[in-house]
Amino acid sequence: MSKYLVTGGAGYVGSVVACHLLEAGHQVTVLDDLSTGFLGGVPSGAEFVRGRIQDAAEVLDGSYDAVLHFAASSQVGESVADPEKYWRNNVAGSLELVSAMRKAGVRKLVFSSTAAVYGEPEAVPIAETSRTSPTNTYGATKLAVDHLIASECAAHGLAAVSLRYFNVAGAYGSYGERHEPESHLIPLVFQAALGRRPHIAVYGDDYPTPDGTCIRDYIHVADLAEAHLLALEAAAPGEHLICNLGNGSGFSVREVIESVRRVTGREIPVVTADRRPGDPAVLVASAERAHRLLGWRPSRPQLDDIVADAWSFALAQEGAGA
Numbered sequence: 001m002s003k004y005l006v007t008g009g010a011g012y013v014g015s016v017v018a019c020h021l022l023e024a025g026h027q028v029t030v031l032d033d034l035s036t037g038f039l040g041g042v043p044s045g046a047e048f049v050r051g052r053i054q055d056a057a058e059v060l061d062g063s064y065d066a067v068l069h070f071a072a073s074s075q076v077g078e079s080v081a082d083p084e085k086y087w088r089n090n091v092a093g094s095l096e097l098v099s100a101m102r103k104a105g106v107r108k109l110v111f112s113s114t115a116a117v118y119g120e121p122e123a124v125p126i127a128e129t130s131r132t133s134p135t136n137t138y139g140a141t142k143l144a145v146d147h148l149i150a151s152e153c154a155a156h157g158l159a160a161v162s163l164r165y166f167n168v169a170g171a172y173g174s175y176g177e178r179h180e181p182e183s184h185l186i187p188l189v190f191q192a193a194l195g196r197r198p199h200i201a202v203y204g205d206d207y208p209t210p211d212g213t214c215i216r217d218y219i220h221v222a223d224l225a226e227a228h229l230l231a232l233e234a235a236a237p238g239e240h241l242i243c244n245l246g247n248g249s250g251f252s253v254r255e256v257i258e259s260v261r262r263v264t265g266r267e268i269p270v271v272t273a274d275r276r277p278g279d280p281a282v283l284v285a286s287a288e289r290a291h292r293l294l295g296w297r298p299s300r301p302q303l304d305d306i307v308a309d310a311w312s313f314a315l316a317q318e319g320a321g322a
Contacts, residue, residue, distance in 0.1 A: 002232075003027040003063055005106075007053055007097065008070030009046065010037030013112060013168060013221060015175045017068060019043040020225040031059055032071065041175060053093035057100035066108035066232055067101055069094065072142070075183065076116070079137035090141035091148070098152050109149065109160040110231045115244070115283060117143040117164065125286035128164070128242050135278055150240040159235035166217040166246040166285045168224055170306040176313030177221075185216075185256055186307060190314045193266040200268055202253050204275035213253035215282045217246035220300035220309070230294040243294060246285025247301045255303065263307045 004021055008014040009030030014037070021028050028046040031053070042048045049059055053071045060067075072090045073079065079086045094111075101109065116139030117132045134140045152158045169186050171177065177187055192200045205212040227245050234241060251259075261268050290296045300306060 001025050001027065002065040003029075005029050005031060005056065005060060005064050005067045006046075006070065007031045007056065007067065008037065008072065008112070010034055010039060010041040010048075011070060012041075012177045012179070013165075013224060014068075014070035015041035015043060016172045016221045017070070017225045017228045018046050019172060019175055020222075020229060022046060024229060029059060031056060036074075036179070038178065043175070053089070054096045056097045057103065060100050060104035060106055062105045064104065064106045066110065066235070067097065067106060068110045068112075068228060068232075069097060070112040072112070074138060075181075076136050076138050077183075079141070083137040086137045086141045090138075091144045094145045094148060098148065098158070101158070102152070102156055107158055107237065108232065108235050109158060110228055110235065111145065111149060111160065111162045113146060113162040113164045113242070114139060114142045115164055115166045115285065117146065120278070120280055121283065124282050125248060125284045126244065127286040128244055128289055146242065153238055153240040157238045159237045159239065161231035161235050161241045161243065163227060163231060164242065164244045165224065166219060166244070166283065168221050169218050170220040170222065170300070170309040171313035172222045172225065172309070174313070174316065176310060176317075178317060185253065186260070186310055187314070189257055189260045189268060190264075190311065192268050193260060193264045194314070194318060198269060199271045200257060201271055201273045202257075203273050203279065205272050207281040209252055209281055211252050211254045214279055215250035215252045215284065217248070217250045217284045218256075218303060218306055219246050219298060220306050223298040223300055227290060227294060227296045230296050234294050241293065243290040244285040244287050245290060246287050247298055248285060248287050249301075250282060250284040251303050256307075259303045259307045260311070263304055263311050
């Protein structure tokens with residue numbers, strides 16, 4: 001049994017990973033300020049400490065084996081409008097965390113990174129060797145933290161793995177996706193299915209794709225969580241491993257909407273809107289490195305399965321009046 005600190009463990013991905021760690025028999029402490037997370041997202045059995053990333057020094061000691069770092073501001077639009085918040089929370093906060101880890105003698109880190117570090121892709125599928133050129137402050141801060149981690153590994157022997165997510169979806173039991181404001185496609189389509197919004201907007205139907213709408217790589221959150229446990233095993237002192245996580249195949253916006261129609265049995269009103277600036281036609285991951293070095297492969301790659309789990313969670317939230 002190991003002991004782990006999970007920053008941002010009351011959020012979507014962090015809560016599912018914390019749950020997987022507990023199910024594997026480990027001790028878990030969740031550090032979260034609940035600015036975007038939910039107290040109900042902290043899994044039963046985890047110790048909860050309400051605080052910011054900068055408070056990690058008050059929590060960490062030599063009894064911890066590793067840190068899994070999910071705490072970050074993550075709204076792309078907000079990051080452009082309020083960049084200072086993102087540099088302060090994501091980069092300065094991560095620097096404080098890494099420093100606290102060094103002082104406490106905690107020498108292993110798994111970092112929640114993002115495909116946003118790549119920006120507009122030059123080729124797909126996107127590999128870890130692809131050029132990094134983020135188009136927004138959120139992606140820029142995540143890339144900066146990757147550079148910070150690489151420096152810490154080289155200088156002080158940290159063992160670290162950065163996992164770059166593409167589009168995370170689905171749910172794991174009572175742990176699922178709920179953001180305010182919501183910006184992700186599947187929950188937005190659910191809102192239309194539930195009558196919470198009059199329609200779902202499709203931004204552009206003239207892309208060079210089979211049905212004219214953008215294609216994205218969707219990965220089940222439980223598959224993502226399993227990659228984090230494998231990353232803990234793969235982390236090696238003095239090395240910073242970076243792995244993309246995705247299905248390696250994509251689904252278009254219209255395919256996602258049709259999947260929600262099949263799963264829910266409900267009508268989804270759709271309107272076509274203008275393209276959004278900076279939306280690439282196709283974003284699909286090459287996860288070959290994760291296959292090879294982590295021994296990880298997604299076990300829930302079917303879109304309808306991902307949507308069905310997310311829909312069950314959405315209905316539970318609806319019934320609870322969330």
